Amino acid sequence: MEYSAKVMDHFMNPRNVGEIENASGVGQVGNMKCGDIMKVYLQIEEGKIVDAKFKTFGCGAAVATSSMATELVKGKTVQEALQVTNKAVMEALDGLPPVKVHCSCLAEEALHAALWDYAQKNNIVIEGLKEPVEDVEELHHHE
Numbered sequence: 001m002e003y004s005a006k007v008m009d010h011f012m013n014p015r016n017v018g019e020i021e022n023a024s025g026v027g028q029v030g031n032m033k034c035g036d037i038m039k040v041y042l043q044i045e046e047g048k049i050v051d052a053k054f055k056t057f058g059c060g061a062a063v064a065t066s067s068m069a070t071e072l073v074k075g076k077t078v079q080e081a082l083q084v085t086n087k088a089v090m091e092a093l094d095g096l097p098p099v100k101v102h103c104s105c106l107a108e109e110a111l112h113a114a115l116w117d118y119a120q121k122n123n124i125v126i127e128g129l130k131e132p133v134e135d136v137e138e139l140h141h142h143e
């Protein structure tokens with residue numbers, strides 16, 4: 001299996017690992033198949049994501065995609081952050097082997113779950129954001 005240089009970089013030196021105390025939104029999802037778990041923390045001020053961190057019991061591809069996803073959402077509005085899909089993240093990483101695509105869904109879903117949490121806490125509706133799933137295997141629209 002071949003990984004791009006960018007995937008290797010984000011796997012070896014992951015950005016934004018950790019947690020945010022009193023985060024504006026926290027999201028956690030798992031993948032029943034591989035047993036991996038991803039947690040994403042967002043700090044949101046005036047509708048803008050000012051900080052993003054993640055913690056994972058995930059594989060290397062999950063680490064690399066979450067690292068990139070958290071980098072991509074920083075500085076974006078919550079609405080713009082919805083454009084940070086697993087496809088966008090994979091493109092930013094110069095691709096992932098097909099068997100690892102589901103790992104990037106973990107990053108996207110945890111991000112969405114954190115946005116959902118933020119919306120719930122603040123009584124707002126983020127247009128286009130669906131209620132998160134707890135297990136990414138419930139999703140089939142990514143395949």
Ligand code: FES
Pocket residue numbers: 031034035036058059060061062100102103106
């Ligand atoms: Fe589980 Fe990659 S194998 S997240």
